[in-house]
Amino acid sequence: MDKSLLNKLAFWKKAGQHVDVGLYLTETALHVYQASDEAHPESHYSFSYTKQPAEAFAALQAALGPTRAQLVLNPSFYQLLLVDKPAVDSEEMNQALIWAVKDMVTTAVADIHVDYFEAPTQNSTKLTAVVAAKSQLSQLIQDANLHQLEIVGISIEELAASNLFVDDAQPKMVLCHLPEHELLLTVVRQGKLFMQRRVRGFSGLDKVTQQELGYGMADNLSLEIQRSMDFFESQLRQSPVASIELVMGGPAQALAQLLSANFNQTVNVVATTSTDQLFAQLAYSEFARANEVSEEVAA
Structure with a gap:
């Protein structure tokens, strides 16, 4: 399915x-990523706001003029729920999911926007519903419109991570950490998301010392990684992950060394200025993916 949360919801x-x-x-x-072209080098920008994203959209307009964007949201804008797959046709799936999730969220039924994605494994009876407030997303798009920003696709952190290592045939476990947020663990292969989970207890991972890592935090994280590996192999019946990739600030290299002692897989640190900026770059990758889909449809 289309990875956009609001498929074709472009009002302009x-x-x-x-x-x-x-x-x-x-x-x-x-956070903004602009690819290099004949006139400009690759660029990263960040615009803070205090009340509404419209403040940042205004700053983006002042800096770049009219823009077209692929947007990735962080979890403050959505909720993920694993639910039983409704026994309906694909055209009726979104409506059926609203009634499947209505008692699991505090959003009023009339304001629920729901999309979903499924693991690439076969014969799954479950799917992951992405639930957001329709009013909030609509306001977001209208504010963008007012500032010459055309949002052509909306995605989420978990799906954005699948744009890492798209050409690698071996599955990779990716640990993404943003300051003051729970750790995001995903397994990706060739542009597909095979599993995802939030690992609690590591929100301050970027601020710990190497000594604190050695006093148990790295071992605790290793246990969580091993549980996820076991699930990936036994429950999803997949081959072992080829490597563990760390996307984080702080003591990333020290953590990689400590984790390496507990696993046969190579543990790598993904080179990036910040995790925020990497997600902006992964959002930009959706332009290429959208073009590939268009070409397949045309063929």
């Missing part, structure tokens, strides 16, 4: 030139 069309960017929106900032 822009004429003339625009700049293509990848955006990652958090509770307090808009």
Whole structure:
């Protein structure tokens, strides 16, 4: 299915030139990735806001003028729920999911927007519902429109991670950490998301010392990684992950060394200025994926 949360919910069309960017929106900032071209080098921007994202959209407009964007949201804008797959046709799935999740969320039924994705494994009776407030997303798009920003696709952190290692045929476990957020653990292979979970207890991982890592935190994290590996292999019946990839700030290299002692897999640190900026870059990767889908449909 389309990875967009609001498929075809673009209320406007822009004429003339625009700049293509990848955006990652958090509770307090808009992170921007602009790819290099003949006139400009690769660029990263960040615009903070205090009340509404519209403040950051205004700053983006002042900096770049009209823009077209793929947007990744952080979890403050959505909730993931693992639910039984409704026995309905695909055209009726979204409506059926609203009634499946209504008692699991505090959002009023009339304001629930739900999309979903499934693991690439066969014969699954479960799917993951992505639940957001329709009013909040609509306001987000309207505010973008007012500031010459055309949002052509909306995705989430878990799915954005699948844009890492898209050409690698071996599954990789990716640990993404943003300051003051729970650790995101995913397994990706060739642009597909095979599993995802939030690992609690590591929200301050970027601030711990090497000594604190050695006093038990790295071993505790190793246990969580091993549980996920066991699930991936035994429950999903997949081959073992080829490597463990760390996307984080702070003592990343020290953590990689400590984890390496507990696993046969190589533990790598993904080179990036910040996890926020990486998610903006992964958002930009959706332009290429959208073009591939268009070409497949045309063929």
